[in-house]
Amino acid sequence: MALLVDIFGYLSVILHGFVIVTQSMTLGGLLFLMLLLHPLSPRLPQGDVLEQRVVRLTRWSAWGLLLSELATTALQVSVLMSTVDLSFANVMQASFAVAGSIKILCALAIALGLGRRSMAQPLPRVLLLLVGLLELVAATATTHAYARLDHNALLMAVEGLHQFGAAIWIGAIPCFVLVLRHLQDTDGLTLVGARFSRMSMIGVACILLSGITMWIFYVGDVQGFYGTAYGVMVGAKVAMFIGLLGLGLGNFLVTERLRKGANASVIRLRRFAEVEIGIGFTIFFAAASLTSVPPAVDLTTDRVSLHEIAERNAPAWPRLSSPDHDTLAISQLQTQLDREAARDHQVAQSATTPGSGVIPPRNAEDIAWSEYNHHWAGIFVLLIGFMALLGRAGAGWAKHWPLLFLAMAGFLLIRSDPEVWPLGQEGWWIAWRDVEVAQHRFFVLLIILFGAFEWSVRTGRLKSERAAMVFPLLVAVGGAMLLTHSHQISNVKDQMLIELTHTPLALAGVAAGWARWLELRLPGRGGRIAGYVWPACFMLIGVILLWYREA
Amino acid sequence: MQLNHRVAIAILALAVSINASAHAILTDSTPKPNGSVPAGHLALMLKYNSKIDQARSRLILIAPDKSETPLAITANTGKPNELDSAADLKPGAYTIRWQALALDGHITRGDLPFTVTAAP
Numbered sequence: 143m144a145l146l147v148d149i150f151g152y153l154s155v156i157l158h159g160f161v162i163v164t165q166s167m168t169l170g171g172l173l174f175l176m177l178l179l180h181p182l183s184p185r186l187p188q189g190d191v192l193e194q195r196v197v198r199l200t201r202w203s204a205w206g207l208l209l210s211e212l213a214t215t216a217l218q219v220s221v222l223m224s225t226v227d228l229s230f231a232n233v234m235q236a237s238f239a240v241a242g243s244i245k246i247l248c249a250l251a252i253a254l255g256l257g258r259r260s261m262a263q264p265l266p267r268v269l270l271l272l273v274g275l276l277e278l279v280a281a282t283a284t285t286h287a288y289a290r291l292d293h294n295a296l297l298m299a300v301e302g303l304h305q306f307g308a309a310i311w312i313g314a315i316p317c318f319v320l321v322l323r324h325l326q327d328t329d330g331l332t333l334v335g336a337r338f339s340r341m342s343m344i345g346v347a348c349i350l351l352s353g354i355t356m357w358i359f360y361v362g363d364v365q366g367f368y369g370t371a372y373g374v375m376v377g378a379k380v381a382m383f384i385g386l387l388g389l390g391l392g393n394f395l396v397t398e399r400l401r402k403g404a405n406a407s408v409i410r411l412r413r414f415a416e417v418e419i420g421i422g423f424t425i426f427f428a429a430a431s432l433t434s435v436p437p438a439v440d441l442t443t444d445r446v447s448l449h450e451i452a453e454r455n456a457p458a459w460p461r462l463s464s465p466d467h468d469t470l471a472i473s474q475l476q477t478q479l480d481r482e483a484a485r486d487h488q489v490a491q492s493a494t495t496p497g498s499g500v501i502p503p504r505n506a507e508d509i510a511w512s513e514y515n516h517h518w519a520g521i522f523v524l525l526i527g528f529m530a531l532l533g534r535a536g537a538g539w540a541k542h543w544p545l546l547f548l549a550m551a552g553f554l555l556i557r558s559d560p561e562v563w564p565l566g567q568e569g570w571w572i573a574w575r576d577v578e579v580a581q582h583r584f585f586v587l588l589i590i591l592f593g594a595f596e597w598s599v600r601t602g603r604l605k606s607e608r609a610a611m612v613f614p615l616l617v618a619v620g621g622a623m624l625l626t627h628s629h630q631i632s633n634v635k636d637q638m639l640i641e642l643t644h645t646p647l648a649l650a651g652v653a654a655g656w657a658r659w660l661e662l663r664l665p666g667r668g669g670r671i672a673g674y675v676w677p678a679c680f681m682l683i684g685v686i687l688l689w690y691r692e693a
Numbered sequence: 694m695q696l697n698h699r700v701a702i703a704i705l706a707l708a709v710s711i712n713a714s715a716h717a718i719l720t721d722s723t724p725k726p727n728g729s730v731p732a733g734h735l736a737l738m739l740k741y742n743s744k745i746d747q748a749r750s751r752l753i754l755i756a757p758d759k760s761e762t763p764l765a766i767t768a769n770t771g772k773p774n775e776l777d778s779a780a781d782l783k784p785g786a787y788t789i790r791w792q793a794l795a796l797d798g799h800i801t802r803g804d805l806p807f808t809v810t811a812a813p
Contacts, residue, residue: 218798225792226751236749238798289717289743289796291774433799436718440742 155626157214159430163423164206165245165281165305168252170313171200172274175256176267178314178337179321186330195324196317197256204253207277208246215242241283248277278302278309286360286437297359304352311345312386312422314338315415322412328400331408335397342390349383359439366438369445371641373438375428378625378645382425382652389414389421413664417656424622424652431626446638454639460517460688464557465510471503472561494561494568502561509692515557516690522550524684530677533600541600544613547593551586558582585620592616607662614658614676621651640692647686654679717741717793717801724807730782732812737764737778739791739805744773746794752778757785764789782809 179196183189215238222233233239251273260266279302282288287297318338325331360372367373393414399406467473476493483490494502529543559582560566562573573579595612598604625648657679660672721740724730737752752764764778776793789805 218800221800222749222794226749226794228749233749236746236794236798237796238794241798284798286743286797289745289799291742291744436742440718440720 159427160210162426166309166313167203169309174314174317204249208249241280244280300352300355307345307348311342332400360437362439370438375432461513464514465507469507471505520684520687527677527680544593544597551589588620614655618655624648650679717795729808739776744796749794751792753790755788
């Protein structure tokens with residue numbers, strides 16, 4: 143069990159992502175109800191029904207927050223009780239446990255208290271908002287701000303503002319989409335759209351103000367931005383935030399046209415909002431990943447310089463031939479152990495123990511092996527993007543391009559972890575304990591799934607509209623997961639240089655997934671443009687992979 | 694293996710997992726990492742980049758013979774980002790295995806190896 147260490151570490155980041163998503167949806171739902179839907183309800187056709195739908199969504203979000211926060215807090219409490227030999231009562235007095243308990247109770251109060259009757263009376267509505275505010279305050283006590291050495295009050299206020307901005311904008315978008323789906327009346331759409339635009343602007347202003355302040359206190363300088371894991375992840379968040387702003391601007395223009403009585407595409411409003419949810423939730427998972435690393439200002443050593451980045455990314459011809467498996471560091475170590483065991487007439491030890499947390503040895507051949515994998519994966523992805531474009535241009539045979547995903551999945555499954563069966567000595571099942579192996583297999587599974595679904599859709603084997611959605615969703619999820627992907631390399635700078643390559647890959651994956659979503663869901667010119675964007679993103683991923691270097 | 698022992702190991706695994714999030718980092722220490730100190734009574738100090746819940750953190754001294762001794766952490770509200778302790782040490786290679794609970798709830802673990810030399 144102790145060998146499941148890193149797997150749980152990875153899962154704890156994912157769990158924290160769910161806490162951020164559900165908290166934003168709960169608070170966003172409350173704000174959407176109190177500031178938008180309830181006041182506008184009498185002026186909307188079937189306003190009561192819409193309100194009940196949003197109430198139900200917000201209640202479910204609150205239950206989700208309760209469960210994810212309960213799991214997170216329970217994990218930490220159990221850890222402390224076990225490792226520091228403390229009683230349950232003692233650990234529950236720790237700041238994080240108090241904050242976690244308050245969050246759980248607030249979520250419970252919202253889940254049980256929100257309903258038709260409470261929405262009808264002013265006092266219960268105000269109380270629900272206060273409970274939401276209390277939850278937000280408790281949430282700031284589990285951020286970096288609470289444990290900083292200086293400026294705690296200021297930084298906690300800023301963290302609160304950041305989370306409030308995320309809730310009132312991104313967290314409320316699912317409610318907005320829900321209402322748009324059931325609202326056909328143009329006047330109603332204009333009312334809802336205009337007010338939600340204003341709410342979004344408040345959210346953007348809060349995020350910008352708090353984001354700039356946190357940049358000053360947590361990143362500090364330009365080298366902290368490009369030279370640390372924290373800075374790179376902030377960069378990924380900023381890039382996605384800019385994408386969200388672009389989509390938000392598009393929606394703002396639609397609502398303005400509606401307000402002026404002009405013709406405007408309501409379907410585009412809905413589709414852009416759907417994509418905003420996807421990208422917004424990806425930002426939340428990036429934020430969860432961010433809380434697990436120290437702020438850039440604290441990491442004064444082991445930063446990567448611009449010269450090192452330029453040196454690592456200098457153009458070089460792709461590595462198209464693989465080193466021999468026997469020359470890899472683990473293979474050589476295993477050979478040595480086998481020889482020693484034979485000499486002493488003993489059973490040979492295994493060179494690796496998956497999940498032990500011991501970082502495996504690496505030599506130049508290991509680096510060449512990994513680069514070869516990345517470069518061939520790049521060729522696969524480049525071909526996929528190119529064939530998808532050909533298919534779009536009318537080449538009928540090119541519709542079989544998703545089969546290349548299946549070939550790539552097979553290639554990665556065998557080659558990604560050379561110490562594991564069939565190439566290495568490590569058993570297939572036992573290797574699940576290794577977090578890097580587990581993540582590689584998860585990505586392979588994603589590739590197989592979206593390749594198979596997309597091929598079935600392209601060749602008419604699957605005719606359901608929902609089946610067509612599997613490919614874009616899984617590509618977007620893959621991109622989001624890549625933001626949390628970790629490599630087990632002891633050298634912090636090397637890890638950082640690899641992360642600098644993987645982050646643009648992840649962002650291109652997220653963009654590709656949501657562009658394909660728009661192609662499927664958005665009729666007219668917008669969908670056609672998106673249809674060219676996602677193959678281009680795939681080709682960009684291919685080029686980045688071909689550029690990849692580990693030394 | 695008894696059930697409660699298994700549970701303890703499982704929970705220990707979860708604890709170490711949080712080490713993957715290198716959240717609180719050691720910014721200074723006495724002794725220094727891989728440094729050397731003379732034998733005798735030694736004041737230990739581990740300083741972090743964030744405030745630490747001293748009552749719920751842990752220091753374990755691993756002696757040259759691999760035996761492990763928990764060290765009492767001195768409560769010090771004036772230095773909220775430190776874990777302070779003391780020990781009488783003989784010459785040899787030691788490690789302090791620390792586990793720090795940052796006030797925001799993040800648990801980080803690490804090792805501080807050092808050598809104790811014969812007193813001059």
